[in-house]
Amino acid sequence: xxxxxxxxxxTSLFNIADAQNKKYIETMEKNIAILDTTxxxxxxxxxxxxxxxIGNAEKKEWLPLYYAAYCYVNMTYSTKGNTIDTYCxxxxxxxxxxxxxxxxxxxIFTIKAQIASARISVNPMTRGQKYGTEAGEIREQAxxxxxxxxxxxxLEGTAFFYTPPMFGGGKDKAKPSFEKAKSLYExxxxxxxxxxxxxxxxxxxxxxxxxxx
Amino acid sequence: xxxxxxxxxxSLLSLKxxxxxxxISGKVTDQKKITIPGANIFVKDSYDGASTSxxxxxSFVANDTGEVTLVTSFIGYETIEKKIKLNGKEVTxxxxxxxxxxxxxxxxxxxxxxxxxxxxxxxxxxPLDIVTTAGGLGDINGALKTLPGAQQVGExxxxxxxxxxxxxxxxxxxxxxxxxxFYSANPDIASRGRFSPFIFKGTVFSTGGYSAQYGQAxxxxxxxxxNDLPDRTSSTVALSTVGxxxxxxxxxxxxxxxxxxxxxxxxxxxxxxxVKQAPDYTLSPQFSxxxxxxxxxxxxxxxxxxxxxxxxxxxxxxxxxxxxxNGYKNLFELGNTNIYTNLTYKERLGEKWLLNIxxxxxxxxxxxxxxxxxxxxxSDLSQGRIVISRGIGKLSIIRFGGEYQYSFDGFxxxxxxxxxxxxxxxxxxxxxxxxxxxxAEFIEADIxxxxxxxxxxxxxxxxxxxxxxxxxxxxxxxxxxxxESSTLSIAYGQFYQKPERTFLLSPQIPGYNKATHYxxxxxxxxxxxxLRLEVYYKQYDNLTLYEADSTRSNLxxxxxxxxxxxxxxxxxxxxxxxxxxxxxxxxxxxxxYYPKEVTPPFAATHTATLVFKKFFEKLNLSTGFTYSYAxxxxxxxPNNTEFMAxxxxxxxxxxxxxxxxxxxxxxxxxxxxxxxNVIGNDQVFGYxxxxxxxxxxxxxxxxxxxxxVGLFLSFGQDRSKEVINNNN
Numbered sequence: 001x002x003x004x005x006x007x008x009x010x011t012s013l014f015n016i017a018d019a020q021n022k023k024y025i026e027t028m029e030k031n032i033a034i035l036d037t038t039x040x041x042x043x044x045x046x047x048x049x050x051x052x053x054i055g056n057a058e059k060k061e062w063l064p065l066y067y068a069a070y071c072y073v074n075m076t077y078s079t080k081g082n083t084i085d086t087y088c089x090x091x092x093x094x095x096x097x098x099x100x101x102x103x104x105x106x107x108i109f110t111i112k113a114q115i116a117s118a119r120i121s122v123n124p125m126t127r128g129q130k131y132g133t134e135a136g137e138i139r140e141q142a143x144x145x146x147x148x149x150x151x152x153x154x155l156e157g158t159a160f161f162y163t164p165p166m167f168g169g170g171k172d173k174a175k176p177s178f179e180k181a182k183s184l185y186e187x188x189x190x191x192x193x194x195x196x197x198x199x200x201x202x203x204x205x206x207x208x209x210x211x212x213x
Numbered sequence: 214x215x216x217x218x219x220x221x222x223x224s225l226l227s228l229k230x231x232x233x234x235x236x237i238s239g240k241v242t243d244q245k246k247i248t249i250p251g252a253n254i255f256v257k258d259s260y261d262g263a264s265t266s267x268x269x270x271x272s273f274v275a276n277d278t279g280e281v282t283l284v285t286s287f288i289g290y291e292t293i294e295k296k297i298k299l300n301g302k303e304v305t306x307x308x309x310x311x312x313x314x315x316x317x318x319x320x321x322x323x324x325x326x327x328x329x330x331x332x333x334x335x336x337x338x339x340p341l342d343i344v345t346t347a348g349g350l351g352d353i354n355g356a357l358k359t360l361p362g363a364q365q366v367g368e369x370x371x372x373x374x375x376x377x378x379x380x381x382x383x384x385x386x387x388x389x390x391x392x393x394x395f396y397s398a399n400p401d402i403a404s405r406g407r408f409s410p411f412i413f414k415g416t417v418f419s420t421g422g423y424s425a426q427y428g429q430a431x432x433x434x435x436x437x438x439x440n441d442l443p444d445r446t447s448s449t450v451a452l453s454t455v456g457x458x459x460x461x462x463x464x465x466x467x468x469x470x471x472x473x474x475x476x477x478x479x480x481x482x483x484x485x486x487x488v489k490q491a492p493d494y495t496l497s498p499q500f501s502x503x504x505x506x507x508x509x510x511x512x513x514x515x516x517x518x519x520x521x522x523x524x525x526x527x528x529x530x531x532x533x534x535x536x537x538x539n540g541y542k543n544l545f546e547l548g549n550t551n552i553y554t555n556l557t558y559k560e561r562l563g564e565k566w567l568l569n570i571x572x573x574x575x576x577x578x579x580x581x582x583x584x585x586x587x588x589x590x591x592s593d594l595s596q597g598r599i600v601i602s603r604g605i606g607k608l609s610i611i612r613f614g615g616e617y618q619y620s621f622d623g624f625x626x627x628x629x630x631x632x633x634x635x636x637x638x639x640x641x642x643x644x645x646x647x648x649x650x651x652x653a654e655f656i657e658a659d660i661x662x663x664x665x666x667x668x669x670x671x672x673x674x675x676x677x678x679x680x681x682x683x684x685x686x687x688x689x690x691x692x693x694x695x696x697e698s699s700t701l702s703i704a705y706g707q708f709y710q711k712p713e714r715t716f717l718l719s720p721q722i723p724g725y726n727k728a729t730h731y732x733x734x735x736x737x738x739x740x741x742x743x744l745r746l747e748v749y750y751k752q753y754d755n756l757t758l759y760e761a762d763s764t765r766s767n768l769x770x771x772x773x774x775x776x777x778x779x780x781x782x783x784x785x786x787x788x789x790x791x792x793x794x795x796x797x798x799x800x801x802x803x804x805x806y807y808p809k810e811v812t813p814p815f816a817a818t819h820t821a822t823l824v825f826k827k828f829f830e831k832l833n834l835s836t837g838f839t840y841s842y843a844x845x846x847x848x849x850x851p852n853n854t855e856f857m858a859x860x861x862x863x864x865x866x867x868x869x870x871x872x873x874x875x876x877x878x879x880x881x882x883x884x885x886x887x888x889x890n891v892i893g894n895d896q897v898f899g900y901x902x903x904x905x906x907x908x909x910x911x912x913x914x915x916x917x918x919x920x921x922v923g924l925f926l927s928f929g930q931d932r933s934k935e936v937i938n939n940n941n
Binding site: 023027042045046048049050052053054056057059072080081082086087090123125126129130133134164165166167168 | 250251252253255257258259260261262263264267284286288289339341444445739740741830833874875876881
């Protein structure tokens with residue numbers, strides 16, 4: 001009898017832990033799905049809040065923090081001027097926390113590079129050199145940490161794409177990066193249902209743009 | 214049986230948890246009761262929470278029971294926490310968020326100050342603006358002359374600010390005074406600054422009311438801050454119609470140390486053979502020079518910087534003598550050697566303290582040959598400076614420190630002199646050496662009474678052995694932030710300055726000159742626009758005056774009052790950035806040989822400038838023009854019974870520049886073209902009169918226009934990574 005009780009007690013404990021984990025995965029899946037379909041700043045703000053809450057509860061997980069940073073860096077694309085810096089500062093606090101939980105993570109370095117790039121648009125003329133160099137260096141680190149990660153290549157493509165040809169950018173320069181990213185996206189298998197998997201569609205979009213005259 | 218009991222107990226437990234769900238709702242606002250949408254409100258360490266709707270309201274269900282912490286956060290606001298008890302009874306909670314510290318939301322002292330910086334997010338200019346302003350020919354002062362408060366004095370490279378002479382503006386690099394910031398020139402031809410605008414990350418151009426940190430400048434302070442470590446190792450080559458230059462800057466791998474040099478040689482002989490100059494050059498201007506820099510990070514917050522340059526220059530020309538009727542030409546030959554060095558150390562001491570130490574040595578030697586005179590003029594300056602700052606609370610700061618300067622001035626002349634009063638010539642030979650020990654100490658506090666209101670109070674004590682007098686100069690200003698982007702400031706200050714160098718060499722040294730500033734300023738700055746309006750009154754006392762017996766006193770006086778207006782717009786016209794400055798100046802002074810208080814020759818009543826820049830992205834072409842206007846300046850016609858009553862013609866000039874940019878492999882190339890006075894307006898800066906007053910000669914630029922073509926190559930800077938990322 002005692003055995004049975006112990007068993008019940010144990011299974012219920014496992015159940016609780018399992019339920020907790022299930023709740024984490026399910027909540028993450030649901031919220032990541034929203035990210036896959038929107039770039040609306042208000043939605044991104046809500047999602048950032050949600051990921052921040054999950055991150056607060058799941059202190060050992062880097063992904064909620066990663067996604068919170070991802071939301072903030074993507075919010076910079078729908079604003080201008082100094083607000084960009086404010087969002088980047090916020091993204092940076094999350095990605096730093098993520099980095100301390102999961103060091104040398106290619107995906108985290110990818111977001112770091114994206115933040116540096118986003119800061120350029122506050123004033124491309126004066127910031128291009130500093131943050132462009134920084135973004136490039138971090139992208140290289142991200143590539144090194146995981147050569148199968150397509151996202152650093154995708155970001156490199158966009159960086160070239162938006163750099164005027166006179167500064168060594170342009171469509172022709174960007175295309176090989178997008179092509180490399182494409183081949184990596186095709187081979188890429190996310191580590192889990194909640195691991196980063198974004199960028200493939202946009203990569204296709206940019207590849208098409210590169211071929212447009 | 215037990216199983217059933219357990220099951221029962223478990224279901225009871227789950228029932229209890231259903232029972233214990235608590236609804237929490239409310240509205241998030243800021244301190245002004247404005248609702249905040251998108252704020253995050255949640256139970257700490259749980260998933261339970263919500264984002265606020267567009268009307269700031271929220272509602273969610275919390276599953277925990279007992280005492281929990283409710284967290285409310287939003288970007289740009291301070292996060293707040295509140296402990297509440299959850300017991301299933303609906304909770305209403307209306308958190309009020311306080312704006313977080315943000316440099317943009319905090320008032321800054323703006324009276325009298327125009328700043329160019331990349332680091333501060335809202336400044337009037339960016340360092341790049343200084344290089345790309347047409348008409349300035351890449352010269353710092355050339356660009357600053359397009360700002361309000363500065364006069365268009367075409368015969369000088371100096372900055373004449375608000376009725377002050379060029380000598381009333383001091384140039385400062387990393388806190389250290391630069392004694393001879395311009396290439397030596399003859400009095401009627403403008404020269405250039407000795408340093409490249411590319412080495413500075415910040416420029417503060419103060420047209421009055423400045424901090425107690427600065428002294429010995431009655432009108433203006435130009436404070437330049439050198440770059441920290443470069444982003445990467447790079448080399449540069451410059452080829453132009455007037456000279457060549459090379460440079461290299463090395464950044465060590467850990468990005469903790471860098472060192473660099475550049476060398477340049479300029480020779481105007483080929484240019485002058487193509488473009489005719491009014492003076493008859495016996496030796497076309499030649500300049501050779503170089504600079505060295507070194508930077509080392511001593512800790513995450515500490516940095517040692519060295520910057521130094523040397524220049525050698527020579528030129529000579531003959532001009533028609535105004536006193537000669539048989540075509541005699543006056544000779545002017547100048548050879549200059551100049552060295553400037555500057556070593557600084559900056560470190561944070563603990564949480565609150567910041568230490569800045571600096572030392573500098575410079576020497577300047579001019580050897581001048583005139584038709585009848587030879588002059589050897591040397592000035593050396595050694596200085597040390599220490600500034601300690603301490604933060605008080607979140608915003609307020611107190612700064613104090615001191616500086617010491619040891620200067621030597623030697624003046625050796627052999628030749629013929631002229632007495633203004635008896636109008637006669639005399640032969641003389643003299644050798645004068647003057648030494649001065651100058652020390653100063655200052656204390657200043659920026660007291661933030663709120664985020665919107667700051668009070669700056671300070672004072673500066675100065676003692677010079679040569680003046681043999683201790684003076685105390687109080688300084689103060691108040692700034693109040695009127696709204697999101699508008700600031701109202703007033704400033705008051707007293708400023709002492711030793712008389713110009715020439716008078717220090719005279720047998721009777723007049724005492725300190727003094728200016729008192731009263732300034733009111735209103736400024737509105739957002740990401741794309743800047744509007745500044747400033748009015749001021751400046752009282753001059755103790756100006757140097759020639760007495761009838763040809764001794765010198767400091768019994769002169771004067772005033773300057775006026776209005777400065779600045780408007781910059783980067784948005785209205787697509788791809789165009791333009792600014793407009795207007796300066797109204799009313800000034801009179803009794804000084805030097807003036808018989809009464811009059812408007813001096815370096816002051817124009819109206820000055821206006823339009824700077825226009827456009828970037829053609831498809832053509833890789835950056836273009837711009839600068840149009841400057843100044844109403845006629847006074848000059849004295851000795852034949853006119855009224856002193857200084859004549860006015861020159863108005864001054865007009867249109868400068869043009871364009872640059873073609875291209876990346877070739879790892880080399881970034883810029884092909885630049887610039888021309889001054891495109892239209893060819895006549896420019897007259899004043900008149901010279903012969904001793905017999907029969908003949909006059911206009912003072913004009915040596916050539917109508919100046920053309921410049923240059924190719925600048927930069928290697929190793931892989932600017933391909935210079936992303937202009939606008940993913941929207």
